[in-house]
Amino acid sequence: MILTGRVWKFGDNIDTDIIIPAQYLAHTDPKILGRHCMEPLAPTFHEKVKAGDIIISGYNFGCGSSREHAPIAISALGIPLIIAKTFARIFYRNAFNKGLALLEADITDHVAEGEEIEVDISTGLIRCRAVEIQAKPIPPFMVELINAGGLINYLKKQLEGKHERV
Amino acid sequence: MGMTITEKILAAHTEKDIVEPGEIIEARIDLAMANDITAPLSLEEFDKVGAKGVFDPEKVVFVLDHFTPNKDILSAGNCKKIREFSKKYGITHFYEGGACGIEHALLPEEGLVVAGDLVIGADSHTCTYGALGAFSTGMGSTDLTYGMVTGRVWLKVPESIKFHCFGKWQKWVTGKDLILYIICMIGVDGALYAAMEYEGEAICALSMDSRFAMANMAIEAGAKNGIFKVDDKTIAYMKEHAQKPYKIYESDPDARYQSVYEIDAATIGLKVACPSLPSNVKDAAELKGIEIDQVVIGSCTNGRIEDFEMAAQILKGKKVAKYTRCIIIPATPKIYREALRRGYFEVFLDAGCIISPPTCGPCLGGHMGVLAKGERAVATTNRNFIGRMGDPGSEVYLAGPAVAAATAIKGSIAYPEEVL
Numbered sequence: 001m002i003l004t005g006r007v008w009k010f011g012d013n014i015d016t017d018i019i020i021p022a023q024y025l026a027h028t029d030p031k032i033l034g035r036h037c038m039e040p041l042a043p044t045f046h047e048k049v050k051a052g053d054i055i056i057s058g059y060n061f062g063c064g065s066s067r068e069h070a071p072i073a074i075s076a077l078g079i080p081l082i083i084a085k086t087f088a089r090i091f092y093r094n095a096f097n098k099g100l101a102l103l104e105a106d107i108t109d110h111v112a113e114g115e116e117i118e119v120d121i122s123t124g125l126i127r128c129r130a131v132e133i134q135a136k137p138i139p140p141f142m143v144e145l146i147n148a149g150g151l152i153n154y155l156k157k158q159l160e161g162k163h164e165r166v
Numbered sequence: 167m168g169m170t171i172t173e174k175i176l177a178a179h180t181e182k183d184i185v186e187p188g189e190i191i192e193a194r195i196d197l198a199m200a201n202d203i204t205a206p207l208s209l210e211e212f213d214k215v216g217a218k219g220v221f222d223p224e225k226v227v228f229v230l231d232h233f234t235p236n237k238d239i240l241s242a243g244n245c246k247k248i249r250e251f252s253k254k255y256g257i258t259h260f261y262e263g264g265a266c267g268i269e270h271a272l273l274p275e276e277g278l279v280v281a282g283d284l285v286i287g288a289d290s291h292t293c294t295y296g297a298l299g300a301f302s303t304g305m306g307s308t309d310l311t312y313g314m315v316t317g318r319v320w321l322k323v324p325e326s327i328k329f330h331c332f333g334k335w336q337k338w339v340t341g342k343d344l345i346l347y348i349i350c351m352i353g354v355d356g357a358l359y360a361a362m363e364y365e366g367e368a369i370c371a372l373s374m375d376s377r378f379a380m381a382n383m384a385i386e387a388g389a390k391n392g393i394f395k396v397d398d399k400t401i402a403y404m405k406e407h408a409q410k411p412y413k414i415y416e417s418d419p420d421a422r423y424q425s426v427y428e429i430d431a432a433t434i435g436l437k438v439a440c441p442s443l444p445s446n447v448k449d450a451a452e453l454k455g456i457e458i459d460q461v462v463i464g465s466c467t468n469g470r471i472e473d474f475e476m477a478a479q480i481l482k483g484k485k486v487a488k489y490t491r492c493i494i495i496p497a498t499p500k501i502y503r504e505a506l507r508r509g510y511f512e513v514f515l516d517a518g519c520i521i522s523p524p525t526c527g528p529c530l531g532g533h534m535g536v537l538a539k540g541e542r543a544v545a546t547t548n549r550n551f552i553g554r555m556g557d558p559g560s561e562v563y564l565a566g567p568a569v570a571a572a573t574a575i576k577g578s579i580a581y582p583e584e585v586l
Contacts, residue, residue: 066292088358
């Protein structure tokens with residue numbers, strides 16, 4: 001699958017309190033969560049971002065809490081993909097479980113804010129204006145999980161199988 | 167080739183004898199936990215999959231501790247949903263109201279986690295139970311739903327990093343100072359995806375409360391879990407609390423480590439993590455004169471009896487500085503009662519502190535002590551990210567109970583000798 005989108009650049013250690021501050025965690029509605037995405041760093045982010053845009057970041061994106069509200073808030077804005085140097089482990093699981101794609105690559109120095117890039121999610125090839133960069137391949141187990149339609153669909157199929165046997 | 171304690175516990179929860187770092191396994195879980203913030207999303211997923219129930223009503227735990235006592239109508243609604251679910255599916259360990267404490271202080275105290283267990287929780291600080299020689303790790307609500315329904319979880323076996331600590335501790339220094347020192351040394355992603363394993367004579371000298379505080383903050387170095395070797399203190403703790411048999415695992419002498427650190431306890435003083443990362447650590451003495459509006463002594467990191475004992479020793483006969491607020495939050499009803507019984511509440515009230523019921527409350531800027539723009543707090547909590555305790559223009563300094571109590575008296579960052 002090939003995605004084309006404008007780039008929004010963030011730095012290192014973007015934590016979940018930045019992605020979605022705790023004061024909004026009593027909400028579960030994606031639309032409301034999206035409105036407060038990145039609020040402490042960029043209060044108008046939700047207004048400026050367009051569906052299809054891509055987040056680019058440095059090391060340890062998504063560090064901090066286990067709140068799944070974080071990938072939900074990002075997806076609610078129509079952002080399909082984050083490319084970062086590394087991801088915090090709980091955020092990594094949560095994003096794939098919620099259908100938000102992540103690629104690990106060092107591209108922050110090669111793209112300008114607002115630049116359009118083209119990304120082949122299946123091969124991990126990123127085409128920036130100046131260079132092509134190959135992301136680390138998504139681990140085979142995660143690919144399997146994605147192909148199964150995510151963890152919840154995988155579970156659904158397991159349960160349906162069980163019910164049939166009963 | 168030998169295995170680490172983490173690898174052994176993981177292997178024991180699969181059909182395999184040996185597991186290796188990097189391997190993906192599906193493991194049995196002994197407990198799955200969620201709170202009032204993460205459970206609502208889990209229950210939405212639960213409805214979507216059409217499950218008939220949970221894998222074992224004895225092994226699914228709900229703790230309503232974050233935005234409770236209910237801070238607003240939405241929070242009240244979330245708690246109501248979890249309560250109704252718990253009634254419907256006969257969840258044994260459903261905690262709210264007067265039975266409820268902060269999850270990671272409550273579960274060990276209730277004896278629901280013991281050495282050798284594999285625990286998952288929809289809360290990043292689930293890694294706390296590693297203090298008991300268990301494998302425990304935090305994940306999101308969807309993973310928790312999978313665990314709740316199937317009793318299983320997929321995990322990548324982590325590499326391990328060993329921290330061997332020797333030497334004697336300085337006065338007032340606790341596990342909080344050591345873990346801040348370690349996070350400063352390796353960075354907030356220094357243990358990304360890895361297990362942090364602690365051992366050595368200086369670790370054995372630490373109380374269980376100190377070990378819980380250290381395991382709790384493994385996530386602040388990006389780790390999957392923090393884990394301690396079981397010793398006499400662990401066994402004594404489990405004998406007092408455990409509701410089930412425990413199993414002790416130990417790392418083999420030839421186990422493989424990503425790296426090994428040697429730490430001399432005597433070199434570690436009172437530490438403070440400055441805004442806005444837990445790795446931005448300085449000695450408390452370097453930060454003299456920084457004015458503080460609010461002190462919080464509590465949380466899943468440092469809301470245990472040892473923390474209040476230390477705070478009471480320092481606050482006894484003293485007053486909290488004018489224009490500084492000091493909020494005391496015992497983490498569980500048992501800790502609350504014990505602090506009351508020992509006369510600490512008298513000390514805190516005489517000093518002008520506020521005593522809160524058990525709640526996560528201000529730690530994540532929820533309620534019971536939210537900061538205004540430009541305000542600064544010293545907190546015994548675990549995160550000092552931008553806006554963590556309130557307005558994005560407020561700041562949080564992380565410390566242990568001794569620095570927190572001394573700071574409350576002075577109104578600016580202080581260490582005990584300055585106020586005693």
